[in-house]
Amino acid sequence: MSTIKEYLTADHSRCDEFFAMMEDKANTSLADAKEAYEEFAQATERHFQMEERVMFAEFETKTGMTEGPTAMMRHEHVQMRSLVKQMGEALEANNKDKFFGLSETLMILMQQHNMKEEQMLYTMAQQHLSAESPRIVDMMESMIVE
Amino acid sequence: MELNGLSIDQAPPISAPLRFYLTAPIFAIIAGFLILFSDAATLMSRYSLDSIVITHALTIGFLGFIMLGSLTQMLPVLAGVRIPRVDLVTKISYIFLVIGTAFMLFGLLNDVALSNTVALVLLSTGFTMIITVIAMAIVKVQNFNPTVKAMSVSLLFASLTVLMGLFLLYTYIDIDFAPYRNMVANVHSVWGVFGFAGILIIGVTFQVLPMFYVAPRFKQFCKKRVVLLISLGLLIWLYTNVYEEAYAIIGKAWIALFFWAFATTMWRKLSARRRPISDVTVWYWRVASISLTLGSFLWIFDEYFKNEYIVMVAILLGGGFILSIMIGMLYKIIPFLVWFHLNAMGYMTIPTMNEMIDKKLARAQFVLFIASLIGFIFAFYIPVLLTISAISFIISMVILQYNVVAPVLIYRKVKKTKPDFDMSAFTIN
Numbered sequence A: 001m002s003t004i005k006e007y008l009t010a011d012h013s014r015c016d017e018f019f020a021m022m023e024d025k026a027n028t029s030l031a032d033a034k035e036a037y038e039e040f041a042q043a044t045e046r047h048f049q050m051e052e053r054v055m056f057a058e059f060e061t062k063t064g065m066t067e068g069p070t071a072m073m074r075h076e077h078v079q080m081r082s083l084v085k086q087m088g089e090a091l092e093a094n095n096k097d098k099f100f101g102l103s104e105t106l107m108i109l110m111q112q113h114n115m116k117e118e119q120m121l122y123t124m125a126q127q128h129l130s131a132e133s134p135r136i137v138d139m140m141e142s143m144i145v146e
Numbered sequence B: 001m002e003l004n005g006l007s008i009d010q011a012p013p014i015s016a017p018l019r020f021y022l023t024a025p026i027f028a029i030i031a032g033f034l035i036l037f038s039d040a041a042t043l044m045s046r047y048s049l050d051s052i053v054i055t056h057a058l059t060i061g062f063l064g065f066i067m068l069g070s071l072t073q074m075l076p077v078l079a080g081v082r083i084p085r086v087d088l089v090t091k092i093s094y095i096f097l098v099i100g101t102a103f104m105l106f107g108l109l110n111d112v113a114l115s116n117t118v119a120l121v122l123l124s125t126g127f128t129m130i131i132t133v134i135a136m137a138i139v140k141v142q143n144f145n146p147t148v149k150a151m152s153v154s155l156l157f158a159s160l161t162v163l164m165g166l167f168l169l170y171t172y173i174d175i176d177f178a179p180y181r182n183m184v185a186n187v188h189s190v191w192g193v194f195g196f197a198g199i200l201i202i203g204v205t206f207q208v209l210p211m212f213y214v215a216p217r218f219k220q221f222c223k224k225r226v227v228l229l230i231s232l233g234l235l236i237w238l239y240t241n242v243y244e245e246a247y248a249i250i251g252k253a254w255i256a257l258f259f260w261a262f263a264t265t266m267w268r269k270l271s272a273r274r275r276p277i278s279d280v281t282v283w284y285w286r287v288a289s290i291s292l293t294l295g296s297f298l299w300i301f302d303e304y305f306k307n308e309y310i311v312m313v314a315i316l317l318g319g320g321f322i323l324s325i326m327i328g329m330l331y332k333i334i335p336f337l338v339w340f341h342l343n344a345m346g347y348m349t350i351p352t353m354n355e356m357i358d359k360k361l362a363r364a365q366f367v368l369f370i371a372s373l374i375g376f377i378f379a380f381y382i383p384v385l386l387t388i389s390a391i392s393f394i395i396s397m398v399i400l401q402y403n404v405v406a407p408v409l410i411y412r413k414v415k416k417t418k419p420d421f422d423m424s425a426f427t428i429n
Helices: A004-028 A031-063 A069-092 A096-128 A133-142 B015-036 B049-079 B086-110 B113-138 B146-170 B175-213 B220-243 B245-271 B280-305 B310-344 B359-378 B385-417
Strands: none
Touching (some): A004 A031, A004 A133, A069 A096, A096 B175, B015 B086, B015 B310, B049 B086, B049 B146, B049 B175, B175 B220, B175 B245, B175 B280, B175 B310, B280 B310, B310 B385
């Protein structure tokens, strides 16, 4: 069983893959990219919820820090959700410039967000939650997206 | 563990990196005019005052400013540490460095000891302040990743390069020390180019290529060893250069080969990138890779030609490699910072990164810049090319100035007109 850090870091890479596939498809034709977009949007939403509903919640309960790093990460999730949503609208409107403008912005936001999580938050979470790690990974794995 | 980097409130205010970024093109424009009013014969000698002044308008005013601005911005994100009093320190050191550089350029060009003395005081204070606070942040880092390690090593070389630079400036005030000038200048320039700029670029590339272009990550060997090996090369080169000059080629070849390997890796990672987009920043990375390769080999080759080609090496490495990467990064970083800070304030309907800089103008800037580099290289053989290349360079830098200011104007406008303040996005459905 992987640790919280390994599990969520691997999931970042998974989302990156979906992102690259979506851009690849969109570069050929926006109309063909809808499926890839849905896959990416779902993978990302699932990742956010695994953090917000499971890992962040456990971390906040354990450390009592609700206004700390998790609040910042939640805030960035909101920013990213908004961009993902706007990308879907650009796809519907068949606006390629808009779509790639948004995807470019999302890419950088996402990568620096992931970097902060992987460098700091996951490391902290692993320290504080090491005993519960298998249970938390299990919960994230079996979570149903709302 | 330090968590301040995670919060927008603790991250440096947008003005901290921006003031350095927005000033950089002005110094490049000044350098362009200095080239325009100089002549090819004078510029063919690296030790002519014209060459020294032009080089420093670019290395301090352009490259140094962008690198310092980037360090203040990137350290908190990459390492989660806060730079103490970042706003105040960057503000004061910025003023000192701008005025100090101006006094230095003027003092050297016109041989005014008083101006050089003022420059010495301002530059030493400005550099010491900013390097000290960055170093204070670095010592607090707990998770040293390869990029942060490279930044630390680069900062060490930066400090040594600055120290040597200050000594060199002093030799123009007290000419008793002038005999040491060329030897120190040689170390100063090689450590500045490869140790400060080169190592910093390598470290940042590890992060930036996968991050901006979804390029494959660099191999662990590359990330863990290259900086160490290059630093070792720089020490070997120093030793051989000073004590065993006949063997100086070994140190040179060592450094050049690792940089060439890096250039090749960079090229291959870019080719294997997952993002299909090919914008002007990708072209800049390509040019950087080619220039670094040519420059590294020419640097070795130059050893056998009594340093006849050293100015060409400087154009390739300073202009083709370092400047290209810096300009390419400005095109990504400034729009992102503007978007990020506006978004964090709650503005949701703002232009995307791609809409902030006119693509056609960015392309024009690129073409003029590359044309000027090629012109400068061939001005070596055809002196009349110098004037037209200098003009091309000046125009490209004026466009660059416009391109980097444009997103900041959008930032101001949005903050002033407050088009929306959409809190609905903050409710999770």
